[in-house]
Amino acid sequence: MAIFNLKVNGENHQVDVDPDTPILWVLRDNLDLVGTKFGCGIAQCGACTIHLDGTAARSCSVPISQVGEASVTTIEGLSEKGDHPLQEAWREHDVPQCGYCQAGQIMNAASLLSKNPSPSDQEIESAMYGNLCRCTSYLKIKAAIRTAADQA
Amino acid sequence: MSIVKTTVDRRSFLKVSALSTGGIVLGFNWACTPQEAVRAIPSEWFDVNAFLKIAANGMVTIMSPNPEIGQNVKTSMPMIIAEELDVKWEDVIVEQAPLDTDAFKRQVAGGSQSIRQGWSSLRMAGATAKQMLINAAAKQWGVDPSGLTASEGVISGNGKKITYGEIAAEAANVPVPEEVKLKDPKDFKIIGTERRNVDLNKIVTGQPLFGLDHKVDGMLYSVVLRPPAFGAKLKSFDDSDTRQVNGVQDVVQFGDKIAVLATSTWAAIKGQRALKPEWDLSGQLESTSYHDETMRNLLDTPSEEPKRNDGNVKRAFAEADKVIERTYEAPFLPHNTMEPMNFFANVTAEKVELVGPIQTPEWTRSRVAKLLEREESEVSIDMTRMGGGFGRRLYGDFALEAAEISSMINSPVKVVFTREDDMTAGTYRPGSKYKFRASIKDGQMTGYHLVGAGVNMRNATRENNFPAASLDNYLIESHNLQSNITTGAWRAPITNFLAFAEQSFIDEVAIELGQDQVQFRLDLFERALSNPVGEVGYDVEKFMGVVKLAAEKSNWTEKKDGVYKGFSAYYSHNTYVAEVAEVVMSGGTPKVQKMITAIDCGIVVNPMGAINQVQGGVIDGIGHAMYGELTFEAGVPQSKNFDQYRLIRTSEVPDVEVHFVESNNDPTGLGEPSLPPAGGAIANAIHAATGQRFYQQPFIKEKVVFG
């Protein structure tokens, strides 16, 4: 075990875990931030997507020892009042079916829009390719990203 | 308006219950910005019946009785109650009801039956409460209740008005009426309108909702090592490395499984990986090649007891000018719910407490009680929102594991499946094969013969479904191959593949006869309508209705340059669906660009949620027809995670247009019925585009088409 200092959603935390622990499990088990989901553990589904210094990362595949100084953002900290344009667009389109993949979808899309505020439909599709939705709510996910991008 | 006898049981609800007064606030109106949407939850509620309680400020809490797996019943079932109660939807808070089979009927998510079977009792629960509120107001005013009306939470009459909130305390004490009035569907104000998912706000802000999110102090995480092959048994194991893992607290064996207990999920996963088991592989270890060969032989074996046998199929084939025979083959499929299986259990001397994602809480309660030799009354189950079900969560194996482990270690425990555990310890959609034969004489189909064979399938066919009753000579047979691989229901069981096979075959026969595929189906329906042969297991006119609607909405007879269409229609789970696929060629390979769907599911309770279900079913159907496959080698599943198992992804998804038949009939189900026709529609469209037929799923393996 080792001590790690982390900055998550603007707050500092100290955890004592094995260095190989994926940040996903630190968030969920140690910090009680369960909005970040476990889907595959091998960077194949996107359910666990967080931001490291504003860029989407698969938290299941980033050991805590590699996080370093990077500031971590999770779905809980994406916006202060739950009103990020993507969260609002998700509400408007009533996107979720089971809802399990959606935090990861939103976090991935937020990273896309922060770098490319007006993506083409094709750019949306390729950026979102790594995020699985087993309920296949893909049409609404795309429409909601489009709405958020067009409103920005 | 109809008058019905009430069957709502008041039970012990003649009391005022005070909830915690911790100043909880809740965002309940998702259309507004979050700041506007908060309203304090009242601390005092008046229970009118098991389904609902009303606070003095007029807010209503409605219990959603059935498990929520993404089919959105947690929104649509309370909508039905709110409609008959006649309140504003904005004043409604929805709570997931616990398992309570005295109060609620059929708390199951399966077979697309929640709405269909809940419809009457939900309406009655709302209408009964409304009548009790009216009766209480009448009593207070000293007037006859028949002169009073109620709408949107306000009772009026006699020149007076009182809100539900103001009279709720009295209403909780009036007798349950013996008869209540139900609304005429034309007066519906909530049913038929678009309402957003009641958990939407929690989902998009990452609040705890799912089974995997549930935790209590002192809980241990358990990751279980299960036999790697179906048919393998545990001989012995060495857990010395596992016990070295930081956070691992214990290792226990139960049956052929080994549970690692740890203080974090990661420690439990590492502990599981560090186990050194020895397996006994002397049992029956089945491979896909064995299933294939055995089922192919079964297809050529006459069955002693046909499922249906009209006319004289043998003669029809003997006298035929031509016989068309085609065989279709389906692989096993895992469910792959996005949230892997998991369950919480806390077994103590006093009680057995279970929390988690389960489609069948009642069945699970009785199995857990039996397993632990406890009374059912000692076992409680709280249902969390489920990160998908698709049939996998009908089987409470994971809940039983949690209960057994908790009882062994005397600690609250949460069993968590890794994705690898989830994919390799499934209750799979079993493989199946179908041989279709049609006899052609004088340009007509004179006989129809279907033989099905499936793994662990009591009946691989749907013998009274289309085209039954429209052919004089009609023979349906079914064979079972018993296997030790665990199989079960998978979204639209049997028909998820049978529909593809049947609708592909019908397309081929129509083309062989030189007939338009839609007209060919309509002619068969005409026969079933005017002069049916034997039992008709479907409503012919409803079926024709969706076929015509899909043809109309897709401009079926119109040719568009470069666009190739395929037709398919199927009846399942009491709902009629027809689909047209539009395919274009892109870079030499076919691409499905659009699906046009027509659905008759009776009254559409919540069009917004209904569209989600239809789109989800159609794309799920396309995705698995295109890419889904799980094979076995000596009992070992050959795909373990998403790097080895292809699911449909965002760029592979067509547009899906949804058209509902307008109807005042009671609603049927929507979670499954849009899936079965999808595979046939795209296969027929790809045939139109390329001349190639598919006889096996997944289609992607067809190199001639996909390179």
Ligand code: FES
């Ligand atoms: S859980 Fe991290 S990508 Fe799937």
Ligand code: FES
């Ligand atoms: S909404 Fe269920 S997995 Fe995406």
